[in-house]
Amino acid sequence: MEAYRQEIILAAVALYMIFCIVTGLWAMRRTTNSSDFFVAGRGLGPIVVSLALFSSTLSGFGFVGGPGLVYSIGVSSFWMITISTAGYALGFFMVSKRIRMISDLRNCISLPDVLAARYGSELVRMLVAITIVLGVMGYLATQILAMAVVMQAILSGTAMFADIGLVACVAISSAVLIFYCVTGGIIASVYTDVVQGGIMMVAGILILLTAMSVFDGGMTEATSVILADDSESIMPWGSAGIMAALGWFFVFGLGLAGQPHLVTKMMMNRNISDNRHIFPMSVLGYVLAALLWVSIGIIIRATVIDGIIPPLDAPDDAASVFLTLFTSPLLAGVVFAGLFAAIMSTSDAFLNIGTAAIIHDIPKALKGTAVKDELLWARIVTVLLAIVAALFALYSYYADATLVALLGAFGWATFAASLFPVVAIGLNWKGATVPGAVAAIVSALLINFGVQLTGTALPYGVSGGLLSFVVSLFLFLAVSLVTRAPELDSDIDRVMDI
Amino acid sequence: MGRALIYVIFALCAAMTLLLLLILLAEPVAGAGGVAHPVFEGMRRGGDGAARLQHIGAYAYAFQALLLALIVALSTLGISERHRSARLRGYMISTFLFSAFILWRMVASHQHFLATGETTYFMGFPAATAWAIYGVWAGAVPLMILYVAGFRQYIYTEDDEAQFNALLEETRAQDTQAGAR
Numbered sequence: 001m002e003a004y005r006q007e008i009i010l011a012a013v014a015l016y017m018i019f020c021i022v023t024g025l026w027a028m029r030r031t032t033n034s035s036d037f038f039v040a041g042r043g044l045g046p047i048v049v050s051l052a053l054f055s056s057t058l059s060g061f062g063f064v065g066g067p068g069l070v071y072s073i074g075v076s077s078f079w080m081i082t083i084s085t086a087g088y089a090l091g092f093f094m095v096s097k098r099i100r101m102i103s104d105l106r107n108c109i110s111l112p113d114v115l116a117a118r119y120g121s122e123l124v125r126m127l128v129a130i131t132i133v134l135g136v137m138g139y140l141a142t143q144i145l146a147m148a149v150v151m152q153a154i155l156s157g158t159a160m161f162a163d164i165g166l167v168a169c170v171a172i173s174s175a176v177l178i179f180y181c182v183t184g185g186i187i188a189s190v191y192t193d194v195v196q197g198g199i200m201m202v203a204g205i206l207i208l209l210t211a212m213s214v215f216d217g218g219m220t221e222a223t224s225v226i227l228a229d230d231s232e233s234i235m236p237w238g239s240a241g242i243m244a245a246l247g248w249f250f251v252f253g254l255g256l257a258g259q260p261h262l263v264t265k266m267m268m269n270r271n272i273s274d275n276r277h278i279f280p281m282s283v284l285g286y287v288l289a290a291l292l293w294v295s296i297g298i299i300i301r302a303t304v305i306d307g308i309i310p311p312l313d314a315p316d317d318a319a320s321v322f323l324t325l326f327t328s329p330l331l332a333g334v335v336f337a338g339l340f341a342a343i344m345s346t347s348d349a350f351l352n353i354g355t356a357a358i359i360h361d362i363p364k365a366l367k368g369t370a371v372k373d374e375l376l377w378a379r380i381v382t383v384l385l386a387i388v389a390a391l392f393a394l395y396s397y398y399a400d401a402t403l404v405a406l407l408g409a410f411g412w413a414t415f416a417a418s419l420f421p422v423v424a425i426g427l428n429w430k431g432a433t434v435p436g437a438v439a440a441i442v443s444a445l446l447i448n449f450g451v452q453l454t455g456t457a458l459p460y461g462v463s464g465g466l467l468s469f470v471v472s473l474f475l476f477l478a479v480s481l482v483t484r485a486p487e488l489d490s491d492i493d494r495v496m497d498i
Numbered sequence: 499m500g501r502a503l504i505y506v507i508f509a510l511c512a513a514m515t516l517l518l519l520l521i522l523l524a525e526p527v528a529g530a531g532g533v534a535h536p537v538f539e540g541m542r543r544g545g546d547g548a549a550r551l552q553h554i555g556a557y558a559y560a561f562q563a564l565l566l567a568l569i570v571a572l573s574t575l576g577i578s579e580r581h582r583s584a585r586l587r588g589y590m591i592s593t594f595l596f597s598a599f600i601l602w603r604m605v606a607s608h609q610h611f612l613a614t615g616e617t618t619y620f621m622g623f624p625a626a627t628a629w630a631i632y633g634v635w636a637g638a639v640p641l642m643i644l645y646v647a648g649f650r651q652y653i654y655t656e657d658d659e660a661q662f663n664a665l666l667e668e669t670r671a672q673d674t675q676a677g678a679r
Contacts, residue, residue: 073532073542075627082631085638086569092645093576097654101662105669212622219622227617227624230535232544234623235611236604236630239532239544242551242558243521249634250565254572273659276649280642287635294631304538311538428575429504459522460554461531467518474515477508494665498578498658 005329006157012333013154013340016199020180020344023192027184034374037185038109038356039268042100044190046274050281051197052190052345053265057256057282058200058289059346060146063339066290067322068315070297071304074226076238077297079249081290085283087256092279094424095257096266100275101495102427103267110356111260111423114267116364118426118492121434126365127441129357131418132260136354139411140389143347145397147173150339153320167394174390177344181351181386182379189348190268196341200289203338206331207322211295214303214326219295222302229305244461251465255416257424261349289342292335296322355381413465418444420469421476429480430488430496436480444472503575503582510568517561524553548612559605566597566637573641581652589644597637604629 001008031037044052069077099114106117112132116125148169155161155169180188215221226234233239256262269278300318303309312321319339323332359377360370371377421440426432450456451464458467488496530550535541544550551558574582574590607626611617620628645653 072540074544075630078631079634082634085635085642089638089641089645090569090572090576093573093641093653095576097576105666220619223619223623223627230543230545231611231615232547232550233542234627235544235547236608236626237544239542241531241544243554244531246558246562246565249562253565253569272654272662273649276646276653279645283642301541304541312540315540424572425507425575431504459524459526459530462518462522467522470511470515470518474511477504477511481504481508491665491669495662497580498654498661 001329005324005332006154008329009154009333009336010158012337013151016195016337016340017176019195020176020188020192023195024180024183024188027180027188027191030187031183031185031375034360034378035107035109036187037375037378038352038360039103039264040186040190042104042268043270044268045270046277047281048190048194049265049269049274050278051285052193052268053262053278054282054285054289055193055197055200055342055345056261056265056349057259057286058342060143060150060339060343062290062293063335063342064146064150064316064319066293067296067300067318070294071301071312071318072315073240073244074230074233074238074301075236076240076245077248078238078294079245080252081287081293083249083253084256084286084290086253088279088283088286090254090424091257091262091266092275094428095263096275096278097272097498098427098495099263099266099423100269100272101498102492105491105495108267110353110361111264111419112357112361112365115422115426115437116361117489119432119434119437120486120489120492121437122365122368124422124434124437125361127438128260128419128422129361129365131415131441131445132353132357133362135260135411135415136350136357136385137389137392139350140347140354140386141393141396143343143350144170144174144177144386144390145393147177147340147343147347148393150336150343154336166397170390170394173340174386177347177351178383178386181348182382185378185382186268186352189345189352190265192341192348193345196338196345197285197289199334199338199341200292201285203331203335204289204291207327207335208291208295210327210331211299211322214299219298222298225302225306226298233301241461243466244463247461247463247466251413251416251463251469254420254424255412255469258416258418258420258422259412260353260415260419261346263423264353265349292319292338299326351382351386354385358385413463413469414444414448417448417465417469417472421473425476428496430493431480431485432476433480433483433485435483436476436478439479440472440476443475444468447471503571507568507571507575510564510571514561514564514568517557517564521554521557521561524557527553547608559601562601563598566601567594569638570594570597570641577652578658581655586652589640593638593640593644596640597634600629600633600637604633 035041102114108114112125112128151169151173155164212218223234237245296319304311359381364370418441422437447468448464529545532542535543570590570593617624
């Protein structure tokens with residue numbers, strides 16, 4: 001079987017992609033209007049929503065960047081995982097009920113729609129939609145690039161595709177993504193998420209079991225090897241230090257409730273009461289999938305220090321080296337399929353919310369109505385958005401990485417800092433005002449862009465994301481407290497009392 | 499607890515902003531964010547743990563404790579004001595104390611290691627790290643239990659559901675009337 005390693009991995013990935021295409025065709029028959037396309041007609045069951053929610057949370061970063069971070073800086077990045085219970089708790093306590101209620105009452109199909117209804121402000125809708133479009137471009141470009149790089153690594157290991165170029169890999173992977181997103185909209189997206197989530201959980205468990213068998217003394221021996229080399233890298237804060245770790249703790253803990261691609265999924269469940277099942281299932285799925293991040297990172301760092309394997313060329317090679325050296329071809333195939341699943345499940349969610357912002361929210365904010373024939377335009381813009389992101393990814397790879405790096409800063413931290421106060425606190429406090437919302441969004445964008453543009457390194461590993469989040473929260477509350485609370489529409493006022 | 503809660507949240511955020519400012523202005527320590535590993539390229543070392551915490555340790559621990567309090571306060575804000583009973587307040591305060599206990603055990607275990615160079619292991623990790631990984635994750639489990647077990651009592655009661663369904667029917671009836679006109 002070892003002789004056919006590359007072929008088995010390729011077959012697993014090809015099977016997964018065929019599944020995505022078939023799901024797209026199946027979902028096309030169930031997508032008859034823009035509500036189906038963007039929020040699945042608010043008719044999804046609890047298992048589907050929970051799997052879609054956690055698989056969209058853990059992008060390709062969790063499978064490639066996560067183990068690479070552990071190799072590089074020890075356990076610092078574990079804080080992104082350990083905070084998941086608190087992060088999902090805030091999402092469910094603060095957002096899931098009211099976002100679903102408002103979307104039902106006002107027939108909302110996007111997060112800016114809900115916020116425009118809550119604040120009674122087209123300015124808030126516009127600012128949130130612009131933030132989403134900028135963030136989506138950065139996220140999508142990096143995800144498409146990651147997908148293409150992994151595909152090239154797999155294909156170039158086979159005799160038939162040994163010379164395949166990156167452009168061809170971008171084209172193949174984007175084509176599959178575009179196909180199922182255009183034909184089936186969010187319905188295809190969430191049902192592929194179900195399988196994607198399942199693959200990620202299975203991969204996480206199997207990788208943990210494999211990792212524990214690398215050293216005779218299991219994980220304890222691996223961590224002892226790391227401790228003997230540099231104790232701080234395996235102590236609670238890791239090599240990056242206490243403020244870097246707490247920054248992730250803060251931004252990933254509170255920030256989950258401000259991620260537009262995640263909270264939008266909270267608008268899609270059939271019944272509000274399903275939330276009590278969705279919450280624990282999402283946490284469980286996330287933790288099982290994240291086992292891969294933890295176990296690969298620790299084992300690769302320990303085996304390099306112990307001289308069992310040579311040092312990596314780059315930290316992000318940690319997962320692929322582990323899969324090559326320590327797993328069977330079959331498990332490697334499952335994990336590579338899981339990697340594509342993780343990347344695609346995040347990409348399709350971003351493609352969906354970016355399209356909604358462009359064809360629904362920005363026109364509504366500018367002229368008061370959405371475009372005519374939304375479903376047709378949704379499909380056209382989904383294609384265009386994915387193509388632009390793919391070109392953007394290629395440009396950044398071959399010519400200039402500055403722009404994509406800049407928009408990459410519009411990742412999790414910027415969404416968290418700019419949207420968490422406006423969404424999570426705004427949906428639970430009648431005193432939240434439009435000036436407060438504007439102050440939070442603008443300050444978060446300015447600080448994140450400012451730190452990125454100037455290349456400022458803050459002391460003690462404090463990140464721009466942490467600084468912008470703390471400032472934006474403070475400003476949102478302070479400005480709202482000193483400005484007059486608006487008269488809410490009566491239906492929104494009643495929802496906020498429930 | 500009604501309107502006072504937002505002032506509690508504001509006070510927590512203001513205190514955290516101040517602590518972050520103090521950390522940014524504290525005397526810098528070389529390599530506080532890690533230094534390159536002398537042997538393995540791409541790997542970083544944390545170095546002297548005590549030195550890294552010398553000027554900011556207390557501020558950082560306070561920042562984390564406030565963050566744990568903020569998570570509990572924000573979760574409480576997510577519960578309708580009508581359902582924030584004395585029993586719920588007690589539960590939420592206990593949840594914070596549970597998280598704070600875990601933080602204390604983690605910090606104490608780390609300080610013990612820095613002082614003695616010795617540690618026990620729990621489920622594959624040194625004690626301090628085990629508190630950080632398993633303990634911090636479990637710290638918010640009481641919130642999950644409240645949400646799941648107390649859903650019909652605190653989150654979305656049958657009365658809430660009836661109120662929302664009535665509101666939904668009213669809105670749809672108004673929409674239908676407006677459409678007919």
